[in-house]
Amino acid sequence: MERLTKTIKECESLAFDLNFKEAKKWKSEGADRVLVGYLPIYVPREIIHAANGLGVGIMGVGDRKQIIKGDAYYQSYICHLPRGIIELALDHNLDGFDGFLFPAICDCVRNLSGMFKIVKKGKFTRYFDYPQNFDMNIGGTFYRELIETVMADIKAINGVEVTVEQLNHSIALYNKNRSLIEKIYNIRQEFPWRLSAVDFYHVLRAGLVIPVERHNEMLEEVYSVIQNDIGEPMDNIRIVISGSFCEQPPIGLIKSIEMAGCYIIDDDFMLGSRWIMGDVDATTDNPLNALVSAFLEKSVPSSAIYDVDNPKGKRLVDQVRMRQADGVIFCAASFCDPALLDRPDLQKACDEAGVAHINFQFHENTGQFKVIKEQAGTFSDSIKLWV
Amino acid sequence: MSNPTEAIKEKSMVIQKEMLGDLFTQLSNAKENGKKVVYTFVPGNLTELILALDMLPVYPEINALQSGMRKKSGSYIKDAEKLGFSEDVCTYVKCDIGMMLNGNIGPTGEQLPPPDLLLLSYTGCFTFLKWFENLERLYPGVEIAMLHTPYQEDGKITDDQINYMVKQLTEEVIPKLEKVAGKKMDYDRLSKMLENSSKSEQLWVEVLQSAKNVPSPIDSYFAGVYYMGPLFTAFRGTEKALEYYQELHNEVFERMRLGLHPINPEGEMKEERFRLVVEGPPNWTNFREFWKIFYDMGAVIVASTYTKVGGVYDGGFRHEPEKPLESLAKYCMGCYTNLNLPQRVDLIEHYIKEYKADGFLINSIKSCNSFSAGQLLIMREIEQRCGVPVGFIESDLVDPRYFSYANIKNRLESYFQMLEQRKIIMQQEGASI
Numbered sequence: 001m002e003r004l005t006k007t008i009k010e011c012e013s014l015a016f017d018l019n020f021k022e023a024k025k026w027k028s029e030g031a032d033r034v035l036v037g038y039l040p041i042y043v044p045r046e047i048i049h050a051a052n053g054l055g056v057g058i059m060g061v062g063d064r065k066q067i068i069k070g071d072a073y074y075q076s077y078i079c080h081l082p083r084g085i086i087e088l089a090l091d092h093n094l095d096g097f098d099g100f101l102f103p104a105i106c107d108c109v110r111n112l113s114g115m116f117k118i119v120k121k122g123k124f125t126r127y128f129d130y131p132q133n134f135d136m137n138i139g140g141t142f143y144r145e146l147i148e149t150v151m152a153d154i155k156a157i158n159g160v161e162v163t164v165e166q167l168n169h170s171i172a173l174y175n176k177n178r179s180l181i182e183k184i185y186n187i188r189q190e191f192p193w194r195l196s197a198v199d200f201y202h203v204l205r206a207g208l209v210i211p212v213e214r215h216n217e218m219l220e221e222v223y224s225v226i227q228n229d230i231g232e233p234m235d236n237i238r239i240v241i242s243g244s245f246c247e248q249p250p251i252g253l254i255k256s257i258e259m260a261g262c263y264i265i266d267d268d269f270m271l272g273s274r275w276i277m278g279d280v281d282a283t284t285d286n287p288l289n290a291l292v293s294a295f296l297e298k299s300v301p302s303s304a305i306y307d308v309d310n311p312k313g314k315r316l317v318d319q320v321r322m323r324q325a326d327g328v329i330f331c332a333a334s335f336c337d338p339a340l341l342d343r344p345d346l347q348k349a350c351d352e353a354g355v356a357h358i359n360f361q362f363h364e365n366t367g368q369f370k371v372i373k374e375q376a377g378t379f380s381d382s383i384k385l386w387v
Numbered sequence: 388m389s390n391p392t393e394a395i396k397e398k399s400m401v402i403q404k405e406m407l408g409d410l411f412t413q414l415s416n417a418k419e420n421g422k423k424v425v426y427t428f429v430p431g432n433l434t435e436l437i438l439a440l441d442m443l444p445v446y447p448e449i450n451a452l453q454s455g456m457r458k459k460s461g462s463y464i465k466d467a468e469k470l471g472f473s474e475d476v477c478t479y480v481k482c483d484i485g486m487m488l489n490g491n492i493g494p495t496g497e498q499l500p501p502p503d504l505l506l507l508s509y510t511g512c513f514t515f516l517k518w519f520e521n522l523e524r525l526y527p528g529v530e531i532a533m534l535h536t537p538y539q540e541d542g543k544i545t546d547d548q549i550n551y552m553v554k555q556l557t558e559e560v561i562p563k564l565e566k567v568a569g570k571k572m573d574y575d576r577l578s579k580m581l582e583n584s585s586k587s588e589q590l591w592v593e594v595l596q597s598a599k600n601v602p603s604p605i606d607s608y609f610a611g612v613y614y615m616g617p618l619f620t621a622f623r624g625t626e627k628a629l630e631y632y633q634e635l636h637n638e639v640f641e642r643m644r645l646g647l648h649p650i651n652p653e654g655e656m657k658e659e660r661f662r663l664v665v666e667g668p669p670n671w672t673n674f675r676e677f678w679k680i681f682y683d684m685g686a687v688i689v690a691s692t693y694t695k696v697g698g699v700y701d702g703g704f705r706h707e708p709e710k711p712l713e714s715l716a717k718y719c720m721g722c723y724t725n726l727n728l729p730q731r732v733d734l735i736e737h738y739i740k741e742y743k744a745d746g747f748l749i750n751s752i753k754s755c756n757s758f759s760a761g762q763l764l765i766m767r768e769i770e771q772r773c774g775v776p777v778g779f780i781e782s783d784l785v786d787p788r789y790f791s792y793a794n795i796k797n798r799l800e801s802y803f804q805m806l807e808q809r810k811i812i813m814q815q816e817g818a819s820i
Binding site: 072073074075077078082104105106107108110111112113114115117118119126127129131132133135137138139141142145303306307308311332334335336337338340341342343344345347348361 | 470471472473475476477480507509512513514516517518519520521523524531533535537538540541547548550551554555558559727728729731732751753756757759760761762763764768781
């Protein structure tokens, strides 16, 4: 227990270190090491790892940094995440990063990639334009070329030629990482009081800024401790959070939901760490194709992926059923077009399936939680009393 | 605010009005006549493919902006919000969904037919993707074709990107179009249409470039949105569009020869006091009032980025009849909102210099992150590179709640005063040298 507390404390500190000291320290320990920052939601970190790099998740500044310059770069009706990230760049928090990847999830992140080019940050800046065509021969070919471009960017910096063995090794490490994360989610589904949502959040977010090997050790430790009967159950409902996959809610908000009587047993906070559902084949002689095929066939439901033939609403309801949750809290960042444009359809799917839900919006530095706590508390009471 | 008077119409305007009237009549009779209907988007549209298969295109963005101009968008948006759409999201989407909820009545007052195919040519706007996911749910079971247009993230179009798009076209999009149309693509017909497209594009570019003349014979933004209509929507590749652009070209060049100023809804401008480059779409709910603020002040928009959302033809691109699919791919990737931010800055800088602009103005649209995210950095860059006064106003596409006439007029008047002051100073400096 003491070790768990210590690990969680360490994760908390790592998760919100906006100077990325651990990542920079890791880089300083090897001449050909590179740091590649990436924005939400997902990039295949395996390719960076195999090229002796560290993919570092840049998830915004939350309520940990005052935004001054960033507000001069963005109008009031644009979400908060990019203004925090440009602030980090202009304040030199990201100095030492070799490159940046901006996944194709929305127009704000897309245009931020161009802003990084203009303010000349990093040795390379790529808009990571994942395919919206899921045929291996069409979208798969395009995606593979995209991955190869990023690998060439890294090689141009450190000269590392990635071998099949190295890439398979990296794939195996990230398979283990995702598997451990899922095991912890599974235990929390049944015994959410053993590890609070906030603590788990810190553990997951820490994994974005440290080597996967070290994160796997942390996850193993957490997993081993929470297999024991620890903590006291409370009379809370169990809910799934949906819509927080990019800009992250402040910790106070997650805490408020829990304190209001809701166990968060599944969420999309760190969706990039869970993007591939299941393992990527780590035994082939063509690991790049294995990564491509995993993206095309095993991507998690997300507002960033065109899924007309595989509706997200149904998948959310399936997730609620599988987790045996009592309801859904739609919790999206203000001005987040992808999440908010999905919300009506997801709500409709919940209504049709008889799944209770509420919704609210936040921004990463929201400071007032009273209303949210009251709303979540009422939601919890209504389910406990009437459902 | 004064009431704008009845607009004066030139022959090209009459031709365009007839073209639109004919299209909407065809659409309202589509089902009886067995015509298939394809819903698609303006940027990166594949109009020639649709028309070559004798299908009729419908553009939800155009429906939305016309609803805005007809003062119907406000209630449509509220209806979509009642359905659960947030106040924060794109108002084109909400207006379109609200319009469908209210019977899908088009600008002529007739009902638009439901789609036989949703053709998502997803170019330069991530929200398009979400929009069509929502449309698919409003029309369950409708056929869908998706064309993912890669972003010019590195400031160029690569062979990998072209191959990706051509493969999508040949293996998925065209077979789906053929399936819905019930016929095979006639590539000779397609090539002929692309030849027409190319000729219209050449005429369009010459019209745009007439604004380099001082005084400019056209307003490239407010009038430009009308001029671009046939090329950016349902008529590209047709003989009728070619006829329209030939007539427009004749009119504009005659105006230029006579040294005339642009035409606005109240007649001809008498004086060109300020030459501006504008970035961002216009507001549609108060379009006439918005335009009037400019022409009342003698401000002419000599170049705009919005009139490039359906193709940056003045950059040299033309559809190529000999390489139909490659050129359609390049067309999609070359649209303005598919350019990266450094490319956008370069283009605006080029416009300011080439068109001898006195200033640069951004109309930042609350609904449109594709345009708006990064505009404040664009503004700084342009100010540094070109040394012209920059202005910044905010409004929305079709949500009347976000158009504050007094606020915008106030800001623009201050901006024009600044431009006037600068002119005086520059004249004085010129005189003293």
